[in-house]
Amino acid sequence: MNTDEEDVLSVLAVMDLIQRSQNRNRFRVRPYLKQRSFNIYQELQVEDRFGLKNFFRCSESDFEELLLLILPDIQKKTTWRNDVIPPDMRLGATLRYLATGDSYTSLMYQLRISKQQLSELVPEVCMALYKSLKNLYLKMPSTEAEWRRISAGFNSRWNFPHGIGALDGKHVIMEAPANTGSLYYNYKKTFSIVLLAMADYDYNFIYIDVGSQGRISDGGVFQNSSLSRALNSNTLGLPTDEPLPGEEVNLPYVILADAAFPLSHHIMKPYSGDHEQGSPERIFNYRLSRARRIIENTFGILASVFRVFKKPLTVEVKTAISVILASVVLHNYLRRNNISRNLYSPQGTFDTEENGNLIPGQWRTEAQMEGLQPLPRLPRRTAVDSQRIRDNFASYFVSERGMVPWQY
Known part of the structure; x- marks a missing residue:
């Protein structure tokens, strides 16, 4: 071995010793983050209960109930190697992330939990x-009686008989996932995954499909969904076709959608183009749009409360899916009774009508939902049978039995 090689090896040896010394002196967790005596939930519980509702987007009783439900899945044992984050802080950190969409770095300084720990606990708590x-709170109806109950709600509250759900989809915008190329690159030149959802007459989700890549067309998202397969195989448990009130022609129970979806036996969408005032087509479009606003409002309140959807998600695809799933079930959970519902979606939150005039809900006055974008509206060819079904609904809505005073 020559002198130059010996000098290089000596330098490398010294550098290795320095690195080892530095590693020994580096802390596993920053010292101030180890102050587990700080617990934002417990402090707010004692000092500011109103602030607690605002900070976590739920009441104290809801927080405690959620904690009991998921405790077996998120409680960790303390070992000599780590300082375990208590379950209430784990739940609190996750709810705060959903409520704000703040980065893990920002939350680290608020909650004294390292961003590495947050990146592990947030998806874990979301899935729990x-x-x-x-x-309990995201159950698709499976019997005729359950579907008829929803249909009765659409008829009594939104004047659309045989309606069983309002369907729509949103692109959930995210930063470009690593090593995925153009898989998640959508028509608006952003990266996204798709949330396909259906709501009942009372702003509750009854079906979701999450995870389709943003580059897939709107038709592809629906056609590949379990809802489409169930409709095609007739396994949803829907009531058989029967006449509308006072009519004789059998008509199916239908899902209310917009131009992004195909017109079919069980899916109704608006007539395309402009139509004369008072025409059956225009009245049908109005009645359909009025009932279909349910899902639009449901997405609106979801993004209004869980502001993680106000901007692109900055997490991995797997974590993004868990965030969406948790937010949807929390939406339904927080609307389960009058007390929780009034806190989560107080009066004025949703669109209302007065003498046929739309009064926009509070969620519409807030910033645009940059993190939730609509599916594209594309023209489609439809079967003659589906067109006939739509025409029968339109004729009923302008008949003496089916019309309502304010529709003109």
Whole structure:
């Protein structure tokens, strides 16, 4: 070995010793983050209960109930190697992330939890919430009686008989996922995953499909969904076709959608183009739009309360999916009774009508939902049978039995 090689090896050896010394002196967690005596939930619980509702977007009782539900899935054992984050702080940090959409770095300084720990606990708590709540608060109807109950609600509240759900989809915008190329690149030249959702007459989600890549067309998203497969195989448990009130022609129970979806036996969408005032087509479009606003308002309040959807998500795809799932079930959970509903969506939150005139809900006055964008509206060819069904609904809406005073 020559002198130059010996000198290089000596330098490398010294550098290795320096690195080892530095590693020994570096802390595993920043010292101030180890102050677990700081617990934002407990402090707000004692000093500012109103602030607690605003900070976590739920009441103290809701927080405590959620904590009990997911405790077995998020509680960790303390070991000699780490300082475990208590379950209430884990839930609180996740709810705060959903409520604000702040970066992990920003939350680290608010909550004294390192961003590395936040990146692990947020998806874990989100999936625990989804697992614990989905069977109770996100249940697709499966019997004729359940579908008829929803249909009765659409008829009594929105004057659309045989309606069983309002369907729409949103692109959930996110930063470009690593090593995915153009898989998530959508028509608006952003990166996204798709949330396809259906709501009942009372602003509750009854079906969701999450995770389709943004580059897939709107038709592809629906056609690849479990809802489409269930409709095609007739396994949703829908009531058989029957006449509208006072009529004789059998008509199906239908899902209310917009131009992004195909007109079919069980899916109604508006007539395209402009139509004369008072014409059956125009009245049909108005009645359909009025009832379909349910899903538009549901997405609106979701993004208004869970502001993580106000801007592009800055997390991995898997975490983004868990965030969406948790937010949807929390939406339904927080609307489960009058007390929680009044806190989550107080009077004036949703669109209302007065003498046929639309009064915009409070969610519309806030900043645009940059993190939720609509599916594209594309022209489609439809089967003659589906057109006939739509024409029958339109004729009924202008008949003496089916018309309502304010529709003109």
